[in-house]
């Protein structure tokens with residue numbers, strides 16, 4: 496039976512913990528976290544996402560381009576999904592058994608995009624509550640999303656190498672980069 500929101504060594508998941516999946520994800524997420532500062536130098540937001548196929552081949556990798564593209568929904572996940580769909584020439588990625596790896600937990604909007612794409616698994620670094628605390632971004636409301644994704648057969652593993660990811664976010668804020676977000680009253 497599917498276990499919902501299990502926790503193992505700080506990592507949270509919506510399925511039975513699979514160490515091989517986590518070890519693979521750890522390498523990719525650490526790599527992405529290390530690359531964030533290079534992208535930030537070119538004006539990107541502090542988030543990266545990469546999509547891999549089931550054999551571990553890279554399909555697409557994108558940064559957050561909200562500022563450079565003047566586009567509020569150009570988050571790393573959405574850019575990476577766009578690129579993968581363009582590459583395969585389809586709006587339905589389900590047949591390719593793809594996984595998405597993200598430096599931070601997907602926001603409310605990106606969860607929707609992932610759900611619509613047919614991607615089969617989500618792996619992320621820093622949890623939304625930590626992203627919000629560090630950056631002041633509003634990641635949205637995502638009630639029971641681990642369970643909701645499990646119901647749809649989408650695996651989720653999160654809080655992978657969070658300290659490393661938090662460092663990149665703190666540096667982004669500390670260096671005075673643009674905190675792009677809508678003004679609220």
Ligand SMILES: [Zn+2]
Pocket residue numbers: 570571572601602603604605606
């Ligand atoms: Zn997002």
